Amino acid sequence: EAQVTQNPRYLITVTGKKLTVTCSQNMNHEYMSWYRQDPGLGLRQIYYSMNVEVTDKGDVPEGYKVSRKEKRNFPLILESPSPNQTSLYFCASSLEPSVHGYTFGSGTRLTVV
């Protein structure tokens, strides 16, 4: 089944403890992206990648890192999480977003205390 898989689905962590949210897609998509969703703010793009080893900042990249060493994987790294990064995170992939739209993962609900 064609899908975007995120792990974990739920995560509670403490301020400053490094964490990684994994994202993997099995559709051979070149584009991958991370969004965060907050009440009243909709979805805001954190980082995106147009291909292997090519990543770029979205609208809210501060406090996050990404890597794209392989086409299928696009992990999101929070090196020193803070409470304002408590949010619902979505990974998405596409052949070409402006034409095909994105396929989204099921989301990761992160709480930083």
Place this chain on the structure above:
Amino acid sequence: AQSVTQPDIHITVSEGASLELRCNYSYGATPYLFWYVQSPGQGLQLLLKYFSGDTLVQGIKGFEAEFKRSQSSFNLRKPSVHWSDAAEYFCAVEGSQGNLIFGKGTKLSVKP
């Protein structure tokens, strides 16, 4: 810069009633436009998309949307709402980086 506005934060309709969710966009040319639905606890699912041609686009689950260039709008409609349509709906426009820019969403509640 491209942007999307969804003027209604929350809409409540009765089951069986018709539905229209509003979306206005800002874009320099004819944009690619999308509607997504997010059911509670789920990711986002593509309902429909518009590129060019017919201004009325049919999607999944009985939804349709009409592109009106003169009004910079791409409103989502459904003739008869079902309780399972309760969800949050997001309109999106293509961005300058080949990505998608999303509106803030409209939450739909359905009364029995």
